[in-house]
Amino acid sequence: GGIITQTPKFLIGQEGQKLTLKCQQNFNHDTMYWYRQDSGKGLRLIYYSITENDLQKGDLSEGYDASREKKSSFSLTVTSAQKNEMAVFLCASSIRLGGYEQYFGPGTRLTVL
C-alpha cells in the first residue's frame, strides 16, 4: 500500500501573506489534485496535475499557484491569503486522470488572521 502525507497539518498566516502547502505520495500515481473543503460546500478543485511538470486549473484556481516538480510531490501556494479562504485543503492522487479511485491526504487546515 501507499500513503499521502500533507504538511503542515495546521497553517496560520496573516492576511496578504504568501503561504505554501505541501503534499507527498508514494503510490507512484501519475495524477495529483488539490481540493478546498469548506464547511457545507463539499470539495472544490483548485489545481490538478496529470504528470510531473504538468498543471491544470480547476474551478477555484484564482488566488492559487501550484507546482509539480517531482512525480511524488505537489505543492500549493496561496498567493495572498484572505480571511474568506479559511478552509481545509485536501491533496489526493490517482493512478491516472479519469475513472480511477482517488486517495486522499489528511488535510491542511488554514487559518488567516
Next chain:
Amino acid sequence: GEQVEQLPSSLIVQEGASVLINCSYTDSASVYFPWYKQEPGKRLQFIIDIRSNMERKQTQRLTLLFDKKTKHLSLHITATQPGDSAIYFCSASYQGGRALIFGTGTTVSVSP
C-alpha cells in the same frame, strides 16, 4: 460545467435502520461516479463507484443505483452501524477528461 447535488444534507437514523442518499448531476457526458466517506477526524475514503454502462452495484451493505435518463444516483446503506456516521460525498467525472466534481455531502449520524 458539471454540477452535482446531494439530498438530504443531513440525516439521523437509529442503529440497524437503512439510509438512502440521493445524488443528481447535470452533464450527460459524465460517465464515472465514485462515492467517498469522511468519518470525523479521518481522511476521505473511497467506498463504491459505478460507471454509466451499469444500473446497479452492490458491495456488502452498500447498494448504488444509477439512472442515466434522469441523471440520478442513490446510495442505500443497510443495517447501519455507529461506524457509518460520516459525511458521504457523491462525485462525477468524464471518461479520462477531467477531475472529479463533488457534491456538497450528506452528513449521516447513526444513533445507538
